[in-house]
Amino acid sequence: MGFPGTWMTESESVVYRVVPKCACSTIGQILYYSDHGEFFDGDIHDATAGLHKWGIETSRDLITANVQGHKSYAFTCVRNPYTRLLSSFFDKICGIQRNGKRYRGNLVPLLMQKYGVEVGGDDGQDDFDQVRSFRRFLLFVRDTIRWRRPMEPDIHWSATSGHVATFIANGGTYDKIFWTEEFNDGMQDVLDHIETPHKVDLATIPRFNESESHGPKRAHPVEEYFDDLSMHLIYEIYKRDFDLFKYDFENPSNKRPIAEIDLEEVHAKLGD
Known part of the structure; x- marks a missing residue:
């Protein structure tokens, strides 16, 4: 099965498991910028160079070796169901x-x-x-x-935990899972743990919401x-999403998490 939905910088500074509808366009552009000092011109999902992706045949062996050897910091981002x-x-x-x-x-x-x-x-x-x-x-x-x-x-509507799980099931280990709702803090923590060819200043990074103008x-x-x-x-x-990523099922108006994510719990429950 490999590592579907996994992206990695060409410098192998960091590995990211994409979860649709969880700030993936912005994260992908940040990774691209961290290697090249400029953003991809267009939707990052359309990029076929400048970023290793599982969907690109020539990237697969590199991603597999890195992830299974846990050579780079690995992360993903989740969102309230x-x-x-x-x-x-x-x-x-x-x-x-x-x-x-x-x-x-x-x-x-x-x-x-x-x-x-x-x-x-x-x-x-x-x-x-x-x-x-x-x-x-x-x-x-x-x-x-x-x-x-x-x-x-x-x-786009299959459970977040299902996306996160494939990375674990095939030998991957997450160093960080953060919430879309606390994006700046989470993404900054990732950047603080990695060395990139180009420095990323989150305060000046635009938000690449590629779906914003699509619908009503x-x-x-x-x-x-x-x-x-x-x-x-x-x-x-989405029971597993609420439980593992600590969102408030009882109150739909509260989009914020109500506890810290336990990475050991995530790996144990999604690695079966």
Whole structure:
């Protein structure tokens, strides 16, 4: 299986396990800058040079040797399941993607037909009942994750712990897992532990939110999207994420963690 979703600087200063919807565009650009002194011109996910990626065939042996030998500092970044799923809905389901098309072709028509989801018209900008549509999308997410129908779960809403786990299962060890909600502190801690060809000043780094303009703006506070049933479904799907990464299931309005992440616990429970 190897190390899907793993990126490494060409200098091998650091290894990063990408988790979709968890500041991955900004982190990728920081890694690129730390090696080259400039940002990648475009979406870092499209870069095919300047950064080792598991998806690039020639990078795989280098990544495998580094990770299994734990030669470099390794980290990842996680996010509150409530806000991560909302972000996936507005970006991937309601939004037009950077290629000018809907995400995954027939996915949105399927959701509209089978689940009654509305997405704000052809361009995602019309008014619609966001709460009702999101809750219907949540049923679809549950179906994909629990029964793998009508399709396999997508990387943007499959559990964060599942992404994090593949790195451990194949011989990787994390030195740091930090929260998107406390990005500056977490990313600075990573930078403090590594030597890079170019110094990174986090205070001057822009945020590369590649999905920001894709879809409609969220019209309500987070908690309004989640009634008792929605919270039950979220916990059923993302229980390990809440437990391991110390997020507050009881209060959707609290996006901040409520305890420190225990790296030993993460490795023990996700390394099975």
